[in-house]
Amino acid sequence: MENSFGIGVLLIVLTILVFLMAKKLQQLTGLIILNPILVSMLVIMAGLWFFGISFDKYHESSQVIEWLLKPAVVALGYPLYLYWETIRKQAFPILLSLLVGSVVGLFSVVLMAKAFGLSKELILSLAPKSVTSAIAIEISRMLGGIPSLAAGIAILVGILGAMLGYPILQFFGIKNPISQALSIGNASHGIGTSRSVEIGQRFGAMSTIGLIVNAVLTSLLAPWVIGLLENLGWI
Numbered sequence: 001m002e003n004s005f006g007i008g009v010l011l012i013v014l015t016i017l018v019f020l021m022a023k024k025l026q027q028l029t030g031l032i033i034l035n036p037i038l039v040s041m042l043v044i045m046a047g048l049w050f051f052g053i054s055f056d057k058y059h060e061s062s063q064v065i066e067w068l069l070k071p072a073v074v075a076l077g078y079p080l081y082l083y084w085e086t087i088r089k090q091a092f093p094i095l096l097s098l099l100v101g102s103v104v105g106l107f108s109v110v111l112m113a114k115a116f117g118l119s120k121e122l123i124l125s126l127a128p129k130s131v132t133s134a135i136a137i138e139i140s141r142m143l144g145g146i147p148s149l150a151a152g153i154a155i156l157v158g159i160l161g162a163m164l165g166y167p168i169l170q171f172f173g174i175k176n177p178i179s180q181a182l183s184i185g186n187a188s189h190g191i192g193t194s195r196s197v198e199i200g201q202r203f204g205a206m207s208t209i210g211l212i213v214n215a216v217l218t219s220l221l222a223p224w225v226i227g228l229l230e231n232l233g234w235i
Contacts, residue, residue, distance in 0.1 A: 008061035011053075015062060018043050035163045037191060076193065079205035086202075087209060094182065098210060101186040102217040105130050106225045114235055123235055125149040127222055129157045131215045132189045139222050154189065161188020162195040178206050185210020 022039035026032075048058055080087070087094065106127060113123045124145030128136040133151040140150030165184045174180060177200075184192040185207035196207035229235045 007057075011058055011061040012064055014047070015040075015044060015065060018047075032163045032167065035159055037162070037194075038159050073190070076197075076204065076208045076211075079197070079201045080208055083202055083205040087205070090178070094178075094206075094209060095213065097179075097182060098186055098213045099217060101183065101210075102130075102214050102221060103225070105187065105214075106218065106222060107229075110225070110229055110235060120235055121145055122149070124226065126153055127226060128218055129153050130187050130189060131218050132158075132211075135215050135219065139219060143222060143226055155191070158188045158191030161192035165192055165195070166199075177202060181206035182210040185212075186214045189215070 019036055019040045022034070022036040022043070025039065026034045026036055044058075047053075048055065109126050109129055110123055113126050118126070121144070124143040125140050125147075127143060127145065128139035128150055131139065131154060133154045136150040136154040137147040140147045161184055165188055166180060169180050169183060174183070181196050181203040184196050184203075187210075188195075189211050193204065193207040193211050197204035226235070
């Protein structure tokens with residue numbers, strides 16, 4: 001029992017150290033491809049494989065880190081409080097743009113997946129790509145997709161958004177901070193929002209709005225969009 005507890009503590013400490021080192025590596029190199037979350041995932045996966053540690057054992061040991069995610073998410077409310085007046089004054093255009101983003105996101109991923117010849121089960125797993133993994137799992141299960149795949153895709157989309165989202169927006173001439181941050185939150189959920197927070201509190205606040213509203217809209221709209229496309233015979 002004591003040995004198991006010791007291993008659990010060691011795994012938690014190593015996980016935190018790996019992330020801090022990955023974050024430092026990106027700061028030193030400036031390479032967007034060295035996203036701390038991506039690098040940490042790859043290093044931890046390699047470490048678990050090398051030392052023969054099962055994922056179940058690692059997951060059991062990392063429950064403390066998972067629990068800390070809850071207050072971390074609540075902490076995103078602080079930037080919202082700071083910029084609430086700005087958000088309130090522009091509530092209508094913000095909500096309208098996020099509605100369009102959510103609808104386009106659902107339609108585009110489903111139609112692209114269909115064009116590439118993916119099965120219906122895979123398409124339904126890809127649909128909730130832009131919400132956090134926990135919500136993606138539930139939406140995918142409701143639609144008839146593969147929950148574990150939906151979670152993995154959501155994480156991948158978040159990482160890509162954090163790495164490439166802002167450079168892509170700047171490349172296409174989208175320079176307004178509010179537009180940029182809303183887009184990142186809308187498309188890349190919590191992982192993209194963490195990148196926004198690093199840039200500044202205003203970016204973090206707007207990205208958080210995008211994250212929250214898109215989660216609600218996707219949960220409500222996904223069954224309707226999928227039903228519509230099924231009736232049209234497109235999936």
